[in-house]
Ligand SMILES: [Ca+2]
Ligand SMILES: [Ca+2]
């Protein structure tokens with residue numbers, strides 16, 4: 183096995199906090215258990231509120247209030263429990279509308295029987311469309327599976343679906359009303375519906391006190407679920423929690439959670455708060471990690487065994503990958519951003535594609551943060567890490583401010599090891615996952631014989647055309663997955679399974 187070189191890891195803490203107002207409690211709701219024979223004016227002698235909605239309780243169940251009094255179904259000050267006066271309608275239709283991410287016909291499948299572009303990722307909601315983007319409901323993602331003409335949308339996973347209404351200050355069933363549940367007259371849990379965006383390689387800190395202020399807690403249990411590479415690399419990915427702290431996770435069983443995402447995309451966070459009474463309170467929400475510009479991410483299922491490398495080609499050029507002859511150090515092709523020239527510590531000169539450097543904050547938290555700190559800036563393009571034999575680490579190439587309307591080509595090379603390996607590439611534009619290539623069930627073939635520098639399997643993945651506004655912000659991308667020449671389906675891999683073969687054509 184050939185180890186190309188070592189690398190340096192620096193951990194820097196950049197924390198930010200989440201502010202939430204404490205929940206108002208209906209503390210004087212005690213004694214409000216009107217048993218049916220009292221006027222409301224006398225009902226709550228201590229709270230100074232008159233239950234205008236309930237004039238006289240003529241029966242054990244309040245007129246105009248479907249909930250029995252034993253469940254505190256009144257409208258005292260601070261109590262929000264009630265029916266939802268104008269609940270959102272499910273909005274189910276007769277036919278499915280293609281490629282809108284909604285389950286228009288409410289058959290539990292999103293955009294079924296619709297053609298799509300292989301590897302494309304879209305936001306989706308596999309519940310009645312009327313509840314989409316309402317209350318606590320959040321979209322998940324689905325990937326276009328198959329190849330060529332035979333494509334279909336895979337399952338819609340992630341996001342937050344409608345749940346039974348819990349007393350947490352959120353509209354969990356997404357019917358337009360928060361806490362419309364008679365149990366919710368005393369709400370002391372405040373779950374967040376939105377969270378501030380985070381950045382890759384920067385600590386994200388969540389203070390559970392913002393959700394539950396009580397001191398009667400025996401345990402905080404946090405779990406975080408990430409995107410395609412996180413799921414492929416689990417359980418070795420760095421933020422894995424469930425009480426097992428790793429070198430980049432603090433507070434897995436404490437009130438304050440700190441996690442450090444290595445990737446862009448949506449992270450689903452769940453916290454279970456166990457009280458001394460045995461009751462378990464729970465919040466689930468999504469933290470969006472939004473790396474700027476174009477981010478290309480590579481992971482593979484045999485990290486620690488195989489050395490696989492990510493390459494990005496300069497727009498408007500079609501020179502061969504590596505070097506014209508595919509060999510030799512000190513002769514990198516600077517149209518190709520890869521491990522010999524694009525890291526902070528690369529031994530060849532950095533490619534100059536005409537981009538300004540980025541502030542140090544964009545990369546100082548990454549694997550080679552110390553080296554970027556020594557330089558004083560973050561280069562564009564840049565490779566954050568060349569993972570050779572480390573288990574569970576992805577590689578990223580970033581262009582923080584790419585060109586508008588220009589096309590970047592992505593490639594993956596098998597350097598060493600015999601696999602069989604299954605590389606997975608994700609494309610993020612402006613912080614949003616727009617494409618994923620090589621994910622099951624559409625695995626990439628041929629990564630069974632690494633070929634060292636300039637030979638062996640080479641997969642040309644996708645052409646990415648970036649769209650950038652006048653402020654330099656990436657607003658989107660067009661993705662064109664690459665097929666073998668003359669074909670309309672299949673992955674474009676040359677020298678598959680052959681370590682001595684060389685084909686480094688663009
Ligand atoms: Ca459907
Ligand atoms: Ca649809």
Ligand SMILES: [Ca+2]
Pocket residue numbers: 266347352353354355356357358359360361362
């Ligand atoms: Ca509701």
Ligand SMILES: [Ca+2]
Pocket residue numbers: 347348349350351352353354360361362
């Ligand atoms: Ca709720």
